[in-house]
Amino acid sequence: MPENTSNNKLHVIKIGGNVIDNSENLYHFLKSFTAIEGHKILVHGGGKVATQLSDTLGIESKLVDGRRITDIETLRVVTMVYGGLISKNITAQLQRFGTNAIGLTGADGNFIKAVKRPVKSIDYGFVGDITKDSVNAEDISKLMQAGFSPVFAAITHDGDGQLLNTNADTIASALAVALSDIYETTLIYCFERKGVLQDIDDEDSLIREIDPQRYEELKEQQIIHSGMLPKLDNAFKAISCGVKSVIIGHAEDLGNIGDSKPFGTRLSKKQ
Amino acid sequence: MPENTSNNKLHVIKIGGNVIDNSENLYHFLKSFTAIEGHKILVHGGGKVATQLSDTLGIESKLVDGRRITDIETLRVVTMVYGGLISKNITAQLQRFGTNAIGLTGADGNFIKAVKRPVKSIDYGFVGDITKDSVNAEDISKLMQAGFSPVFAAITHDGDGQLLNTNADTIASALAVALSDIYETTLIYCFERKGVLQDIDDEDSLIREIDPQRYEELKEQQIIHSGMLPKLDNAFKAISCGVKSVIIGHAEDLGNIGDSKPFGTRLSKKQ
Incomplete structure (x- = not known):
């Protein structure tokens, strides 16, 4: 465990669609993020872009009892938009401001392993549930100690080759809890x-x-x-x-x- | 510089579309990749998936004198497909086989900074050219020393927030050359x-x-x-x-x- 005080503070910050969907808000946010001292982790979803891409591709949003279902086509869109477009553009912007960001999913570095939600009355499709052993805090810490700031898209994996769509609020909370064994951790939810x-x-x-x-x-x-x-x-x-x-x-x-x-x-x- | 012999070997391996577009070929390749001892880096483009997505989205492939132009819409597709879909699925598969992969672009960790190709007779759009200072060998080495295997999509950035489409062969070669100061490096081009x-x-x-x-x-x-x-x-x-x-x-x-x-x-x- 690091002894140095400034090296022992961690902020885990989750942003929602209202930040991602507006380039001016995003610019402003990423500058503020960069100004935060100590270790920091950003967690994001994909805002409206994923829905727009799904619509353009003719992929129907399937809702059961008001809950969204992630079928294989929707997972592809989520992986492209959250894991690619949003993740890498945020990363490039953060680099511009001086934050040494790395855009990740839970599959990268085996950082967050989830369990595909069991089918009971509803089959939610490729949705991952976080368990108490999901977060690989030690390896995420290694990455931060090497000087990098993780940027997590709301995607995990099952360890058997399958990516899983996972709630961004839950990921942020699980990261903060797991890393609080090593760091003095503040969890921040940005909302509207x-x-x-x-x-x-x-x-x-x-x-x-x-x-x-x-x-x-x-x-x-x-x-x-x-x-x-x-x-x-x-x-x-x-x-x-x-x-x-x-x-x-x-x-x-x-x-x-x-x-x-x-x-x-x-x-x-x-x- | 590491003294240990087995810790001093690096393989940089570039795969083309013929591997990416066929799930059986990809499965076989990723198993072989995992079996290679020592440090390793994978470099990939996106195969036919990017072209298919562009077609579906009605984005026209613009060719000038037989060379493809990366306009802003094409860059979005490349970022989604190379940087998201292909990168994260390869990473999840490698994790399954036991390789501690991390899916990256040149923007991540500021690992590969390129220069937007100057407009002369042709404007290639958002295409990055590699220079002799492009590769941040020291930080890529830090990541490998921390136990991770980088998987690079053929995307770089200009350090000023802009992602750039960049030739995968060139990225593989630039990585191998830059890292040969630190590692005994073998560069492998997989082709048809x-x-x-x-x-x-x-x-x-x-x-x-x-x-x-x-x-x-x-x-x-x-x-x-x-x-x-x-x-x-x-x-x-x-x-x-x-x-x-x-x-x-x-x-x-x-x-x-x-x-x-x-x-x-x-x-x-x-x-």
Whole structure:
């Protein structure tokens, strides 16, 4: 385990489609990403580009009970768009700004091995589920110690030659938890809002800090409900598994990290 | 520089479309690749898949004086197919066989920086030319020393955020030359024939070894001519720049390497 403090900090940052689909947002985000000190990992999906390519190729989006199915044609599109187009363009941009990025999937370096989701009532197709042994933290750490910043597309493999489409939020969380054995790890989810808001219609009502006790209070007061609940439940689960803190915020505010200016809502253990 | 002998050998192997386009050939090749001891690098293009995808998307192949032009749409296809689909499927297969592969472009790790081909009479579009400073041998070596086998797609970058389509043969040769400062390097070109043939219609007439003197004789006797000349000229140029030997052979024979069985034509300095 590295002793040096600055060498022991890791940020795992997940960006969504609202960053990827807008080149100005992406430019701004990648500059802020580059400015973060210490080790860092970027996790991304593919935004609207994958859907557009599927449409152009006449590949129908198959939904069962509202959940998307990854058939072999969809997996090809995902591999091309997430693993190729988005990954390599982000990497080239990061190199321009001075981040020594490497664009990866879970197959590369055998970094993230998943299990194809078992067929029960629904066959989700080539979708990977993360297990507690999925992340090869030691080898990812080797890569970072050699001076590289991993950029992960939301794709894993089964170790038997099969690529698998995998939820990007889940990958980010699994990476942060596994690497928190080695690094002091902060997990950041960039989404389309400034963070957890006291009043959902008022972006100025940002709640800066939430610990488990305050979380219970906010739930009781029904300030946090519906869509935010699973996000925050997962965040506190990651914290209970070793992640130092989880920040949920807007990508455009990432540059404020470490400053006194506000960046998102920080979730952490009771101080 | 590593002192250990087995740690000091490197094979750089380039495969063409005839391997990539046939899943049985690819399976066989990747097994043979895995069996090679020491450090190894794979270089690939994209075979027919890129052309097929371009056709489906209605992107016209633009040729000027018989040379293909990489416009922005073609670059997108190349990045998706070479950098995503082919790269990540090869990587997942290699992991299955036990090679700790990482699928890369020249943008990743800033490993290969190229110069956009200057516009003279023809504008080739987003095509990268390799210079003598293109290959970041030190960082590629770091990656290999950390236990990973690089798999390079035929894509580079200009260091200013732009990806560039780049000839795979040239990338393989540039990698081999640059890494021969650190490793005892063999460069292997897999193509659709067993090697250099005495009689082009007889696959049994393989010439096993050619040194520069024999090369002159074979040219005088017009046994080597037309298409093979630039290939062999480039091979001997790589050898004069430090590469130990260059082998030109059929991918299906790669398993014979190191055995007494024949694998291709070995070009090397005079013994």
